[in-house]
Amino acid sequence: MELEPSPVPTEPGYRLIRRNGSVTLFDPTKITVALTKAFLAVEGSTAAGSRRVHDVVQDLTDQVVSALTRRVGEGRTFHIEDVQDQVELALMRSEHHKIARAYVLYREERAKERAADKAATTKDAPPPLHMKAEDGSLVPLDEVRLATIVEEACVRLDAVSAAPILTEAKRNLYDGLSLDELSLAPIMAARTLVEQEPNYAFVSARLLLDRLRREALTFVSGRPEQATQAEMATRYPSYFPEFLRVGIEAELIDPELKRFDLDRLGAALKPERDLNFQYLGLQTLYDRYFLHTQGKRFELPQAFFMRVAMGLAVREIDREARAIEFYDLLSSFDFMASTPTLFNAGTLRPQLSSCFLTTVSDDLDGIFKAVKDNALLAKYSGGLGNDWTPVRGLGAHIKGTNGESQGVVPFLKVANDTAIAVNQGGKRKGAVCAYLETWHVDIEEFLDLRKNTGDDRRRTHDMNTANWVPDLFMQRVEADGEWTLFSPDEVPDLHDLYGAAFKAAYEGYETKAASGGIKVFRKVRALDLWRKILTMLFETGHPWVTFKDPCNIRSPQGHVGVVHSSNLCTEITLNTSKDEVAVCNLGSVNLLNHVTENGLDLERLAKTVGTAMRMLDNVIDINFYTIPEARASNLRHRPVGLGLMGFQDALQRLGIAYASQEAADFADRSMEAISYHAISTSVDLAAERGRYPSFEGSLWSRGILPIDSIRLLEEARPGGEMDSSSTLDWEVLRKRVKNTGMRNSNTMAIAPTATISNICGVSQSIEPAYQNLFVKSNMSGDFTVVNAQLVHDLKSRGLWDEVMISDLKYFDGSIGQIDRIPDDLKAVYATAFEIDAAWLVEAASRRQKWIDQAQSLNLYIANPSGKKLDKLYRLAWRKGLKTTYYLRSRSATHVEKSTLKGTDGKLNAVSSVIAAAPAASEPIAVTADAAWGKACAIDDPECEACQ
Known part of the structure; x- marks a missing residue:
């Protein structure tokens, strides 16, 4: 039953380290042989020779190989003990407990035999190891430097030690290994310890830094070079101009950057x-x-932040001073710019904007121009929201051909395939969301777009979709009334109307249809259509539910246009038309960095917001626009979207449970402060640089701030449930806005921050905690994530030990069922599916009153039913939310409960999917197929929201 290497590889490129330190090629068939022997030993030759066992053994082999190859990454080398550990884990996870027990006992016996043989045999000390230098020659392995780097990585971190890292790393070394393999060994060793102590996540990062330093310094200097962290204090200043030179020569960095005072920077x-x-x-x-170029990274972290800062300061008067100011903000993690800005600032094509919104015209030229625009905008990392409502519906008359339209769906298929074809240079998937108003005659086909059944030519498996829901529809749902579907070519003004004007026009068209004046229309029961919306949300994860009227009634820019859709992530609410493509530039405040034990650090927050707003405003003028409609719109209105991340971390730092009135109050007060300083800074920028061109006539020019526009919404639909309290001196700011003006038409939007929150090491956006211990997957791999604040609090009460780690794994990162944890901690560290989703809506409503755009709001329901979902989404509408994003529900699939130790793979396979309900009063039955289909998993590396 013992695994031994074979000279014949069947898994090319992977190598196995034997116990004596020799290295051979890895042969997975040996795993199959060992597993078969284990079954033979327990079940006998007859049972073990059956087709069932053959299939089981093959499946187990595949699991082991997958776990091994996923874990090793670039090193492509693993130890014989690692293989046996994975075999043991696979047997346990598959519940072959007798086989696993026999396998464990056999391993123990063989280990004792080897120990006895070793004790009885006197051997010389093992020969020294060598490593392969850059020129291919073998040189003695520098164990002193290895120890120095590991010890340096542990400095000033509590509860970590270099010893276990070095022990595990040395176990995976062999004679003749490469420098890359040598640098990878301690990283992989430290990663396995993260579940025991969260600070090992910092240790792993510091060890990765050593590898990055060697790669970058060697490339920019043209000679083999490495440096410790201590040595970088003197090396960074001289490296920085070398880095810029290499980047400019590779045509990756704007030559203008070399004209800065590089010594000062x-x-x-x-x-x-x-x-x-x-x-x-x-x-x-x-x-x-x-x-990177030629397969080598040459940008170190602080150079990266300075490059971005320089790119954003390039048009400032004292651009060195501003670059340093921007750099300090980014590198401190107090604020982080959005991914496109980080990708492209300071480059030859600085496309820095995050979101683009378009309206598609009702003619072939307009439709295919929209598809082309999508491709051009997505090429440089833009996320897209398309308003498809103007496109005529199925059966509508086409004058040019005297035929009938095939509706909007075939064109959505083209847009879907374009998004996949243009994948942003491989950095992340191209992504688009199509919006359609609920009165469009194709709405029911639109709801089916993400289904896995039906005519595949009328399906869009990769495109996100969203309903643009008028208030009148929700009112008809509540009244259990009829709803009429129209083709937009016969009711063209409905697209641009909202509130009372929409209601009057819509009812007029219903009367006209009843008298025969409209050819293409269909009557449905509003509640039936609402139920189908929720059904499709459950079955496919789409379309999302977004609300047209609050987006427009509270829009500062209603005097110059209409908000026809949101964006890819439902936080942007800007006007679009055939002549204007809305653009928004995003960045997020790290709320965790702005709280102390006493609450919000308002002075620090004001400073952060002031600098961040200046950076975002600069994006508008620096930006590389791929289509003229985007440039014209952005320069005319100058919108930006300042958001936040780390909200859950801030609550936990303050000891506040998410499901509480105190958390809703904190959401209110923190957003009020961000809103106040964002608006105030925009006024300051207007005084310095001038108002945005379309300011006159806006809500701003009339002294109506976001907190004031709640009144407009209540007038349009009485009976709303939005809070309107405040604590800051808004009257003084209101006067400043009217007298001085605003630099930006819009100032705030809360984006998902999925990737930039990872960079900063904080919780995503305004999300509740998913789990307190889990494995996160994204395009960079699988990562053990432990709630460090929970560990800190458990340590302070003497509760953090191996048993607690085991319990956390068993209960999938939840502490609710661990008896020895006090109730106060259970409340503070409740996970997303343990929180009543109504609290998420309440906190979002309290934030929404301060925000001139919207929020990417995910909703979580552990056991969804039609009744729950109907209640939740009606609550979101009544509470004045402008949009909602993903609805996530637990998968019904059995959750794996096994150790993360030694694997750091995707073992804790808890995933959550978007779910809804088949009817407003029926219970939901989640099948494994539905749960693991096309719907979004929380740790899905291909999901836009998970990136």
């Missing part, structure tokens, strides 16, 4: 901030953000 770099990364954040930057 190099001296401003803070190497010690390299130590603030956790492993997930740094690995994400390494894989997807740092500049």
